[in-house]
Amino acid sequence: MSEFKPNPNASKILATLAQVYAEDGPALEYQSVFQLLVAVMLSAQTNDNQVNKITRQLFVDYGTPQALAQLSVPELEAKIQTCGLYKNKAKNIAATCRLLLDEYGGEVPHTREELVRLPGVGRKTANVVLSVGFGLPALAVDTHIFRVAHRLGFSQGKTPDAVEADLCRLIPEADWAKAHHWFIWHGRRVCDARRPNCQECPLKHLCPQLL
Numbered sequence: 639m640s641e642f643k644p645n646p647n648a649s650k651i652l653a654t655l656a657q658v659y660a661e662d663g664p665a666l667e668y669q670s671v672f673q674l675l676v677a678v679m680l681s682a683q684t685n686d687n688q689v690n691k692i693t694r695q696l697f698v699d700y701g702t703p704q705a706l707a708q709l710s711v712p713e714l715e716a717k718i719q720t721c722g723l724y725k726n727k728a729k730n731i732a733a734t735c736r737l738l739l740d741e742y743g744g745e746v747p748h749t750r751e752e753l754v755r756l757p758g759v760g761r762k763t764a765n766v767v768l769s770v771g772f773g774l775p776a777l778a779v780d781t782h783i784f785r786v787a788h789r790l791g792f793s794q795g796k797t798p799d800a801v802e803a804d805l806c807r808l809i810p811e812a813d814w815a816k817a818h819h820w821f822i823w824h825g826r827r828v829c830d831a832r833r834p835n836c837q838e839c840p841l842k843h844l845c846p847q848l849l
């Protein structure tokens with residue numbers, strides 16, 4: 639059994655984050671769960687602003703699996719080539735569209751087991767689709783959440799899955815989707831990977847890094 643003792647101020651931290659980031663939701667732009675899925679697939683190793691630039695064009699004509707499946711992989715590559723790993727992403731998105739059309743009537747499935755069957759979709763992407771897209775209880779852990787959870791003493795997990803399990807124990811289920819955004823925005827705006835702005839951090843009196 640782990641000896642890890644989570645930060646006893648966890649509930650105060652969550653209340654502060656809820657207040658500070660009350661107005662901040664997803665940075666990715668989308669009009670449907672399918673578009674959210676594609677945007678999250680494009681976002682691996684690419685920042686959300688870059689993804690939005692791509693999808694604002696792409697989704698005008700290709701915002702459904704039916705439409706996107708009309709593109710060949712090289713055509714899709716050309717449309718997303720400003721994002722990292724675009725060849726792999728194009729291959730996976732094209733294959734995902736085909737699977738959605740062949741097996742799910744063009745709808746995005748809403749269980750984790752089905753989502754992770756889609757090419758290029760791992761647990762993190764599946765959790766974003768479940769929580770942000772469908773409002774189901776899931777908590778996706780990305781690089782910001784992983785780092786902030788460690789610094790705040792919410793987890794010492796060595797993998798995203800372990801951090802997810804710790805966060806799900808500490809955060810009430812009704813707040814999982816919101817907490818996903820709180821931690822991401824806090825990591826982006828204040829608790830930067832290299833230069834955390836501890837002096838201006840609203841959590842500085844509760845953070846184990848400064849206590």
Ligand code: SF4
Binds near residue numbers: 828830834835837
């Ligand atoms: S006090 Fe510093 S390390 Fe702690 S959460 Fe704030 S920015 Fe991050």
